[in-house]
Amino acid sequence: MLVTGASGTVGTAILQALTPRWAGPIVAFGRTCPRPSGGRHIRFFSVDLADEAMVRRAAAQVAGGQPIAGLVCAAGLDSRARLDDFALDTAGPCMQVNAWAHVELLRAALTSRTSAKFATNDQQNALPVVVVSSDVVGGSLPATLVYAATKAAVEETFRHAAADLAPPGIALLIVRLPDIGVPMRSATPGPPPPPRGGRQPRPLLTAAAVAVASFLTVPKPSLVEVWDG
Numbered sequence: 001m002l003v004t005g006a007s008g009t010v011g012t013a014i015l016q017a018l019t020p021r022w023a024g025p026i027v028a029f030g031r032t033c034p035r036p037s038g039g040r041h042i043r044f045f046s047v048d049l050a051d052e053a054m055v056r057r058a059a060a061q062v063a064g065g066q067p068i069a070g071l072v073c074a075a076g077l078d079s080r081a082r083l084d085d086f087a088l089d090t091a092g093p094c095m096q097v098n099a100w101a102h103v104e105l106l107r108a109a110l111t112s113r114t115s116a117k118f119a120t121n122d123q124q125n126a127l128p129v130v131v132v133s134s135d136v137v138g139g140s141l142p143a144t145l146v147y148a149a150t151k152a153a154v155e156e157t158f159r160h161a162a163a164d165l166a167p168p169g170i171a172l173l174i175v176r177l178p179d180i181g182v183p184m185r186s187a188t189p190g191p192p193p194p195p196r197g198g199r200q201p202r203p204l205l206t207a208a209a210v211a212v213a214s215f216l217t218v219p220k221p222s223l224v225e226v227w228d229g
Helices: 008-020 052-063 089-112 145-165 203-217
Strands: 002-004 027-032 042-046 070-072 127-134 170-177 223-227
Touching: 002 008, 002 089, 008 027, 008 070, 008 127, 008 203, 042 223, 052 089, 052 170, 070 089, 089 127, 089 145, 127 203, 145 170, 145 223, 170 203
Parallel strands: 002 027, 002 070, 027 042, 070 127, 127 170, 170 223
Antiparallel strands: none
């Protein structure tokens, strides 16, 4: 199992929900090492998804390693940009973290499952994939233009990949979280952007994490689902 954003609030919640349900090894990517959680089968690696070269190296290691049993894309980069800010230098960092890095890891995860060196029965099933997205996709909240565009990009890329891939393919769960007051790394210098209005209670994050863990631990055929609370 591979989880990105493991040092963030959402990634940590998913790991906490997943650990009691998943007996196999978990590879966790994050920018900073999280506090020990007691999960001895979790191996943490410091990977900054904003660093393209680092992502390529990490993806190469994933592709050449043991078959990935599931992929959770929980890392994200925030932006409170508007139309005048929508330029390559502002949208690029968000697109790198929110979309491109995870597409690279998806390709690597799929490659790892084709290796005859580590053949397992699980490789005959669809690869369960979770994309943590946001309710700004399809919405019209102010100052979320770049963030929404990049989240929509990763949603649609994975959705179309699910349609393009030959069997067994992937089983995709898109989790659209509302604003739950989670601090996020910003694509622009300075302090993190303030939360949007209408902050939702943190229990919703716990419910989302449980839904993710359940999705990952029950084999499914190739499909696409959306969880929005």
